[in-house]
Amino acid sequence: MGLRITDLTKSFGGLTAVSGFNLELGERDLQGIIGPNGAGKTTVFNLITGVYAPDRGQIQLGDQAVSGLPSDAIARAGIARTFQNIRLFAQMTVLDNITMALHARAGYGLWEAAFRTQNFHRQEARLLAESREHLARFGLLDRQREAAGSLPYGEQRRLEIARALATGPKVLLLDEPAAGMNPREVEELIQLIQQVHRDFSLAMLLIEHQLPVVMELCREVQVLDFGQTIASGAPQEVVRNPLVIEAYLGEEEAPA
Amino acid sequence: MSTQPQPEHAAPSPEPGPSRVRFWMVCALILALALPLQLSVDAGLFPDVLNPYYLHLLTIIGMNIILVASLNLLNGYLGEFALGHAGFMAVGAYTAALLATKALPSAAALPPVLGTCVILVVTLGGAMLMAAGIGYLIGLVTFKTVGDYLAIITLGFNMIIVNAIQNLDFVGGPRGFTGIPKNTNFLAVAVCALLTLGLLRNLIQSSFGRVWVSIRENAIAAELMGVSIARAKNWAFTIAAAFAGLAGGLWAQNQQFITPRSFDYIKTTEILVMLYLGGMASLSGSILGVVAYTLLMELLRNLLSAFAPQLAEWRMLISPLILIIIMLTRQTGLLGNREWRWLRPRQGA
Numbered sequence: 024m025g026l027r028i029t030d031l032t033k034s035f036g037g038l039t040a041v042s043g044f045n046l047e048l049g050e051r052d053l054q055g056i057i058g059p060n061g062a063g064k065t066t067v068f069n070l071i072t073g074v075y076a077p078d079r080g081q082i083q084l085g086d087q088a089v090s091g092l093p094s095d096a097i098a099r100a101g102i103a104r105t106f107q108n109i110r111l112f113a114q115m116t117v118l119d120n121i122t123m124a125l126h127a128r129a130g131y132g133l134w135e136a137a138f139r140t141q142n143f144h145r146q147e148a149r150l151l152a153e154s155r156e157h158l159a160r161f162g163l164l165d166r167q168r169e170a171a172g173s174l175p176y177g178e179q180r181r182l183e184i185a186r187a188l189a190t191g192p193k194v195l196l197l198d199e200p201a202a203g204m205n206p207r208e209v210e211e212l213i214q215l216i217q218q219v220h221r222d223f224s225l226a227m228l229l230i231e232h233q234l235p236v237v238m239e240l241c242r243e244v245q246v247l248d249f250g251q252t253i254a255s256g257a258p259q260e261v262v263r264n265p266l267v268i269e270a271y272l273g274e275e276e277a278p279a
Numbered sequence: 280m281s282t283q284p285q286p287e288h289a290a291p292s293p294e295p296g297p298s299r300v301r302f303w304m305v306c307a308l309i310l311a312l313a314l315p316l317q318l319s320v321d322a323g324l325f326p327d328v329l330n331p332y333y334l335h336l337l338t339i340i341g342m343n344i345i346l347v348a349s350l351n352l353l354n355g356y357l358g359e360f361a362l363g364h365a366g367f368m369a370v371g372a373y374t375a376a377l378l379a380t381k382a383l384p385s386a387a388a389l390p391p392v393l394g395t396c397v398i399l400v401v402t403l404g405g406a407m408l409m410a411a412g413i414g415y416l417i418g419l420v421t422f423k424t425v426g427d428y429l430a431i432i433t434l435g436f437n438m439i440i441v442n443a444i445q446n447l448d449f450v451g452g453p454r455g456f457t458g459i460p461k462n463t464n465f466l467a468v469a470v471c472a473l474l475t476l477g478l479l480r481n482l483i484q485s486s487f488g489r490v491w492v493s494i495r496e497n498a499i500a501a502e503l504m505g506v507s508i509a510r511a512k513n514w515a516f517t518i519a520a521a522f523a524g525l526a527g528g529l530w531a532q533n534q535q536f537i538t539p540r541s542f543d544y545i546k547t548t549e550i551l552v553m554l555y556l557g558g559m560a561s562l563s564g565s566i567l568g569v570v571a572y573t574l575l576m577e578l579l580r581n582l583l584s585a586f587a588p589q590l591a592e593w594r595m596l597i598s599p600l601i602l603i604i605i606m607l608t609r610q611t612g613l614l615g616n617r618e619w620r621w622l623r624p625r626q627g628a
Contacts, residue, residue, distance in 0.1 A: 063489070072503055112496035114616065122486075123493045127505050129486035133514065136485035137478045143485070150486070190504055218399035 024085065025050045026071075026194050027224035028100075031080035031090075033070055040066040041200070042250045046228075048194065053220050053227045055237040055258065058247035058269060064230045065107060067247070070197050072104050073097040084193060099127055103192035105183045107199045107230075113172025117163055117182060121154040121172045124189035154189070160222075161185040161215075177208040181215060188223060195219070197229045201236045213239055234262065246270070300621040302480065308471045317466040321627075334465045338533060340573050341468035342526045345475045347553045348565040349522035354551075355559035356483055357515045358495025359425065363417075363433035364523050364550050366440035369542035370413050371406035371524025372531035373450055376459045378402045379532060385460055398462050399532075403471070406528030407521040413440075414520020418513040425498075437544055444539040462532040471529060475522050476622075480562055482518070484624045491515055492560070493568030552602045558612030563619040568612065572601070 027199050028046040032039070041063045048054055056064050068073045071082055073094040082090035083256060089097045092198045112120050130146040158164045161181055166174060169180060180200055187195055197216070201209045220227060220240075231237045237244055245255040248270040261267055319325060320334050346364060353361040379402050386395045421432050445453045482488055490511050493501040502508050531537050557568020579594040607614060 074499075074503075093507075094502045095505050095507045098503050104503055108501070110500035112493045112500065114496055115492055119489055119492075123489040123501075124504050126490050131486070132292045133487060134480070136487055137481050139481050147485070186504070205404045 024048075024083070025052060026152060026228070027081075027083040028071070029081045029083075031067070031070055031082065032078050033066060033075055037258070039250050041070065042277055044247075044250075044252060046245070048226045048228060050193075050226055051220075052243070053216075053229065053241055055229045055231055055241035055244040057082065057231060057234065057237055057244055057261075060232075062247040063250040064101075064247055065198055066250075068088055068104060068198050068228075068230065068265075071097075071196060072102060098190065101191070101193035103190050103194070104196035105180075105186035105187050105198055105200060107202055109176075109179050109183050111171040111179055111183055114170055116168050117171050117174065118151075118158065118167040120182060120186050121157055121189050122150050124186045125150050125153060127190070153184065157185060157189050177204065177211060180204070180208075180212065184215065185220065188219065188225075194226045194228065194278060195223075197227065199230050199232055201231060203231050209233065209236060212236070234258075238262070250275055285584070302621050305621050306477070309469060309473060313466050313469045317464055321464075321465060336573065338465045338468045340454050340465075340531050340569055341465070341472040341575060342533070343550070343553060343569040344472045344566055345522055345526040345529070345551050347557065347569050348475055348479055348562055349496040349519040349526075350493070350550055350554055351557075351559065351562065351565050352479060352483070352515050352519045354487065354554060355561065356495065357512060358490045359512070360427075360430040361421075361433045361516070361519070362430045362544070362547055362551075363435075363437035363440075364519070365497060365542040365544065365546035366433075366437035367410040367414055367523035368527035368530065368546065369440050369444060369537075369539065370520075371412045371527025372542065373408040373444060373456065373527075374413060375402040375406040375528030376456045376531040376537060377450065378405045379460055379462060380458060384463060393475045395462055398460075399467055402462065402532065403525055403528040408524075410524025410527065411517050411521035414523075415517040417520075418516035422509050422516065427452040430577070434544060434547075437542075437547055441539045441543045444542075451538075453539065455536060456531070457536050459531050459535045459537070461535050463529050464533075468529055468533070471525060475525065476562055476566070480622055483562070487511075487514065495560075548602075549598065552598050555602060555605050555612055558615030558617070560616050561612075561614045561618055562622050563617065564612055564614035567614055571613070572598075575601075 024047070026046065027050040028044060031041055031044040033041045044067055056067065058064055066075070070077050072137070073089070073092055073096070077090055080090065081088060084100055084102060087100055089100050089102070092100070112123065114122065123270070126142055127152065131143045135143045155164060155167065160165055161184070163178065163182055163185065166178065171179065174182060184197070186199070200216070204212060216227070216229070217240065227240060229237065241258055243256065244258045244261055245252050246261055246267045247253070253266045253270060254264045284571055316329070316334065320329050320331055339592055346368065347396060350361065350364045353359050379398065383398055383401060389395070389397065417436050421429055421436070424432060444450060450456050483491070490501065490506050493504070494506065494508060498508055527542070553568040553572045554565065555568070556572055557566070560566030576594055576598070580591055583594060584591040
């Protein structure tokens, strides 16, 4: 089992942002969460990654219970994510964005770094080689020395996904990766996610606003509205569900 | 400050070809010049050319480089705004002064050069350890906050340290600590400054440095990449405090007389001015900022006193003025985010 979530609930003041959310995400699954703005999708991600502590419910990564752990511990346990508004280390180079992500596996301590021991040089060479190989995989190697913030939007998105994958996660959460993209960039993104799904051994959970992206990528989706799951199943069926049409697309309007 | 938008500037750009000048070559060159310089001044050779006053200036520059480069770790690379650096300098200075006068025999009782070296290693090591320890404890409290709050808290600790020392009678209280043996000279300061630069450069160009910069760039993203923010920041804070302590230890054994007031927020401000003049997140900038500021201040002193002696202290007006001008016109300082080639990583990456 990749990620199992039961009865996840969170309220802010009087507002229940997420209520009784359940999820079973197999080790190599690719599932989607859709829903109108403010439905609680990003809150689910923030709960999974420990940005917020849940009021109730369990989050299980493999055999490990991660609910209630601090964010950094959850990340080290193997959950990586990207952000709706891209959060790169803008002034660092593209290469350093990736190499930084390998920090937990640096293989040397503070003293070894300060005095540049043989082991330090060996490990740094390894980190550098790994990072470059990783960048090459995502077609960003020729950008390695540029500042991450100077890349075009589509490449920033790609770098953010590459950086998340560099931590070697078991689960990758993608928060509206297609937001703000033009149709060509969306097409590239879909191919990228399919490639990641094929090449990396991990589970993926995708929040998306654009239905075509989810329809193309996911075999299973959940629809959130006002913090509650109102439908789940194959995307083609879900979008015909009257509840979903009402919540997501407005009343009496058929999906495109 | 994290609350302000980062000024846009060209971040690391492609620099073709590795530098032929390496860090160790610069060190070797400086030491090769410093040793005969120190010896000739000590021996009183060429008194017209080699004025001890120049050596004194170089010594001040060396100590200030240690202070500014270590504060750059916090304010430049980590992106916090710490305002208490002089406090840790005070801890180091008083620790070294106590060790040198109360715990250790005087250098005269020991073999000439070796004895001084041993005394320096013990006093400076003690100064660094004590400052690091106190820095670590303060960091535990401080890094529960960020931005403006952190600035105020560190400033508060600076004042607490200075006021505490003023009330400690056995170190002289407000009258100051007198009779510290002069165990340092320009050569010792030069070695310490180069060591500081080397160690800081090594850390910054390692996984630790990348983590620190990533926290500056986006703390939330860094945390969700598995970085324990509090831990990483506290490491930086402890290291910076240790080097401030080192500068303090050198300072005490160079000036031979210290008072609590020489380590108050005015000293911190002076360090900040040099830091911002040189530029954030650049060790080259720290060196250049210190040299430019120190020389400018001395030049102004000489110029002003040549015209009108009573004007000499007006140069203290110039220093905050410089800070204001930098902030208004060139926020990246002289060398913000850029490094001289010999301070860059070998791969150029």
